[in-house]
Every structure is written in structure tokens, then in C-alpha cells.
Amino acid sequence: MNPIGYVHRDRPDEDVKDRNIVSRVVLDTEFVEGLIGIEEFSHVYIIFWLNEFKTTTVKLKGHIFGKPEQPFVGVFATRSPIRPNLIGQTLVELIKCKENVLWVRGLDANNGTPVVDIKPYPDWERGKWIIVKEFRAPDWLQRINK
Secondary structure, eight states: OOOSEEEEOSOTTOOTTOTTOEEEEEEOGGGGGGGTTGGGOSEEEEEEEOTTSOGGGOOSEEEGGGOTTSOEEEGGGSOOSOOSSOEEEEEEEEEEEETTEEEEEOOOOOTTOEEEEEEEESEEETTEEEOOOSOOOOHHHHHHTO
8 A cells, every 4th residue: 555645733742532633634746636526525534554553563352451350352343553454544524625635623643644545424325325323332332431
């Protein structure tokens, strides 16, 4: 995979988990035509490469946050950045698009993170929106999120 652009944050010490922070996705200028029409969407998925992590340290199972009092689950049941393939995806609010730059709110990627793709939300198929309104999540996740 080759990056199409990079994440730019105002300050390198920003808390990437703060979903209120606006950051920029700056695409290489060769991809600017790919952004035509994107500003009509309120939200987009940013797909990125977790370049600051190493795949050699992947544990396929373990306790959440490495704490024995937390549930024992597999990596695919978590949002851990340490994965077999270091691909990240975040649904963000699209604030604006100007030339080759997207301003987005809620991107949990570090400054300098390579972006590999952008996709609009919601998804659709054969004239129908694909929006998940009802979902289930494990009890342990609901407890952690409180």
C-alpha cells in the first residue's frame, strides 16, 4: 500500500482519543480530483496505517488493557492498535474540504500517520442506506465506557 496523504495535527501532544479535536488530512496533490463531491457528506471513514506500531509484538489474546481483572478476549474483539495488520479506521465528521485538505473532527490518529484511503458514510447498496441503528456489544465494553 502507498499512502495517499498524511494526518496533520496542530500539536504533536494532542490526545488522539479526544473526539472533539479537529485535525487535517492532507492528500498528495495527485489525488485532489478524488475529493470532488466529498464535501457533500457529513461523515467519512479515514483508513490509515498505524506506522508507529510493530506487528512483531502482536498478542492474539489477552486481558483488556493487560489487566488480569479485565476480560480475556482476542485482538479482533478489541480496538487495540497492535494488530496483525496495522490498519486503523475511524469514522469522522467532515468539517470542510479545500483543495487537497480535509478538516475532520474525531480522528484518533497521530500526527504524521499515513492515510491509505477515504470512504464516505453512510454506505449504500442498490438504493438503500446501510446504517446500523441497533447493535450489541459485550457487557465488559459497556462497563469500560461508563
